[in-house]
Amino acid sequence: MPHNHRVVFLAFPGAKMLDVTGPAEVFADANLHGAQYSLSYVSPRGGNVLTTVGTPLVTEAASAAMDSGPIDTLIVAGGECLVDQPIPDELIATARELANRSHRVASVCTGAFVLAKAGLLNKRRATTHWLHTDRLAREHPEINVLPDALYTQDGPVFTSAGVSSGIDLALALVNADHGEELARNVSRGLVVYMQRAGGQSQFSAALRWPSPSTPGLKKAVDAVTSDPGAEHSVGSLAALVNVSERHLTRLFKAELNLTPSKFIEHVRLDSAKALLDAGHTVTETARLAGFGSDENLRRSFTLRYGLAPSYYRGRFNTAR
DSSP: OOSSEEEEEEOOTTOOHHHHHHHHHHHHHHHTTTOOEEEEEEESSOEEEEOTTSOEEEEEEHHHHHHTOOEEEEEEOOOTHHHHSOOOHHHHHHHHHHHHTEEEEEEOTTHHHHHHHTTTTTTSEEOOOGGGHHHHHHHOTTSEEOTTBSEEEETTEEEEOSTTHHHHHHHHHHHHHHOHHHHHHHHHHHTOOTTOOTTSBSSOHHHHSOOOSSHHHHHHHHHHHHOTTSOOOHHHHHHHHTSOHHHHHHHHHHHHSSOHHHHHHHHHHHHHHHHHHTTOOHHHHHHHTTOOSHHHHHHHHHHHHSSOHHHHHHHHOSOO
């Protein structure tokens, strides 16, 4: 990493303040432990931009940041205005120009929509706040949207989910720049988890779907979530609630917008991540989470989260 690592935050009227200050505090705290990050805040035209909390953020014109030489890390903030209103062409063009001068580019929350409009996420894995992942995938089919991830990396481009995940992403960047010990010291100083993995779910299995209103469906859902490692199948769940497989599939699609098989897979992946976090081996995890074999687990885990379970365990497990 260069001796003085330039981090530039791109903001705009309506930017969410924590999308800027959360990651900024991580980098500033890293400086207390030996890092040398220089932080600057820009907007397309400069001046004070009003954030979502009503506090203005003092920015300089983006052109000034470009004139100051290469940027090491560009971070694009999010804000509800990016999904509630058309994104200004000026903001999209500014993000593109800044990215062209940056070694790595990141977005927080709905900032991913700016990167998407700028063409910076084409054919890459990406995420955003769970409320808007469907829209991102629908509007930009060229992006491999991971709706569950806290943050993603695809080459030099990073995206993160809602607000606090920007802190997780910033810790991951500090970790990449300076190693785990310094990043861990930062997380302790900020009293945050070190560190939630990029592949970790934005929310738990219990919160991901609404509670089924149909008693039979609720019984099937409870059976899977209470024991993901059991021998679940569409047939076994249909027999459990005394309906046909076709009718059970209709119930799942109507209330959860998933097939029974996909629901089972989602729950088992949540279970697998928890087991890996707890220090279980990949083989143990595959058995306990109901995948049957290492290969089945590896295929599903990698497809869903963009990293192998062995890497996830070695890099992010918390039982250390």
